Amino acid sequence: MTRRLATDDLLHLEHFLPYRLSVLANIVSATIASAYAARHDLTTPEWRVMAVLAREPGLSAAQVAERTAMDKVAVSRAVARLLRHRRVTRRAATADRRRSRLRLTPAGMAVYIEVSPAALDYEQELLKVLSSAESRTLDAVLHRLLGRARELAADRIIRATNH
Amino acid sequence: MTRRLATDDLLHLEHFLPYRLSVLANIVSATIASAYAARHDLTTPEWRVMAVLAREPGLSAAQVAERTAMDKVAVSRAVARLLRHRRVTRRAATADRRRSRLRLTPAGMAVYIEVSPAALDYEQELLKVLSSAESRTLDAVLHRLLGRARELAADRIIRATNH
DNA sequence: TAATAATGGTTTCAATTGTAACTAAATAGC
DNA sequence: GCTATTTAGTTACAATTGAAACCATTATTA
Numbered sequence: 001m002t003r004r005l006a007t008d009d010l011l012h013l014e015h016f017l018p019y020r021l022s023v024l025a026n027i028v029s030a031t032i033a034s035a036y037a038a039r040h041d042l043t044t045p046e047w048r049v050m051a052v053l054a055r056e057p058g059l060s061a062a063q064v065a066e067r068t069a070m071d072k073v074a075v076s077r078a079v080a081r082l083l084r085h086r087r088v089t090r091r092a093a094t095a096d097r098r099r100s101r102l103r104l105t106p107a108g109m110a111v112y113i114e115v116s117p118a119a120l121d122y123e124q125e126l127l128k129v130l131s132s133a134e135s136r137t138l139d140a141v142l143h144r145l146l147g148r149a150r151e152l153a154a155d156r157i158i159r160a161t162n163h
Numbered sequence: 164m165t166r167r168l169a170t171d172d173l174l175h176l177e178h179f180l181p182y183r184l185s186v187l188a189n190i191v192s193a194t195i196a197s198a199y200a201a202r203h204d205l206t207t208p209e210w211r212v213m214a215v216l217a218r219e220p221g222l223s224a225a226q227v228a229e230r231t232a233m234d235k236v237a238v239s240r241a242v243a244r245l246l247r248h249r250r251v252t253r254r255a256a257t258a259d260r261r262r263s264r265l266r267l268t269p270a271g272m273a274v275y276i277e278v279s280p281a282a283l284d285y286e287q288e289l290l291k292v293l294s295s296a297e298s299r300t301l302d303a304v305l306h307r308l309l310g311r312a313r314e315l316a317a318d319r320i321i322r323a324t325n326h
Numbered sequence: 327t328a329a330t331a332a333t334g335g336t337t338t339c340a341a342t343t344g345t346a347a348c349t350a351a352a353t354a355g356c
Numbered sequence: 357g358c359t360a361t362t363t364a365g366t367t368a369c370a371a372t373t374g375a376a377a378c379c380a381t382t383a384t385t386a
Contacts, residue, residue: 013231017290025185025188055173067177073375141301150190152288234344239365240343
């Protein structure tokens, strides 16, 4: 008994995981950005660069790119703005003079120390609607989904490259 | 016994939920887009508009915006492209001539019917790394997080407006 | 050790996106 | 019924982003 192809068999946007992830991530990022963007004249890429440099001073731009999942152009632009605002310093690495060593200035650290708790508060407010078991599951699930998403993305790239 | 403020107390990007959501959503969206963008000359906004029109023919642009979480400008641009490619039709609503009624053409439906299973396959591939219990939890958790994120975003807007 | 390739990072140019201003039609107030 | 508002959607302009070309330095290799 074959059925006609019905729209029910096809994709329903509201239930489609990629769409839901995208909407959630956008609203969350926009809300957080609205908290620091105006007050500190800080973009999301800058904020990410600062966050990794706070924990690992002396990283190069490429290392920052790795840790923030940004591309090198985005890092370059964020760093340029941070330099102009005297929030980071840059000097050439002694061994390899192509490579830079980036650090937060005290002023940069001060901004980070002020913004960071607000961001963490927001995260806590968001997680209030989950039980601690759900939070743990979410943590594990996101970790595994990200790994899987990277695998699938790599697959595609190989296929696309070999076209 | 008070401790000095350490970077451990501050935000660690890799563990920060908003950051992780953003990275995951981006890689997932980019992978899916790479599947249909080149093959069908279709952008993500167009794809979303098509997906809702497939299920609910005759929606207005504003209704499409609601259901896709896009703003009206993005919908307008996506619809303009879809009209040019003869993938949707538009006529004015009889009652209110400002309002449009949008429908997929057979050609538009054909594209949707071709792309849709590939997108659903991708979703299944992604979810393979989760148990069915985890999938169900994720579903519920995303639903609640989205509701909460909307509340928090609304809060901010009110505060921002009353500055 | 000269020539070539690879790497780190920046710049340029085009495409995408966001914000505000706008047009057209409908509704509300008087 | 005439003006003021609101709503639906588009357009214009600025800011952001992405892809490719680019410069400088280091590594490779013949």
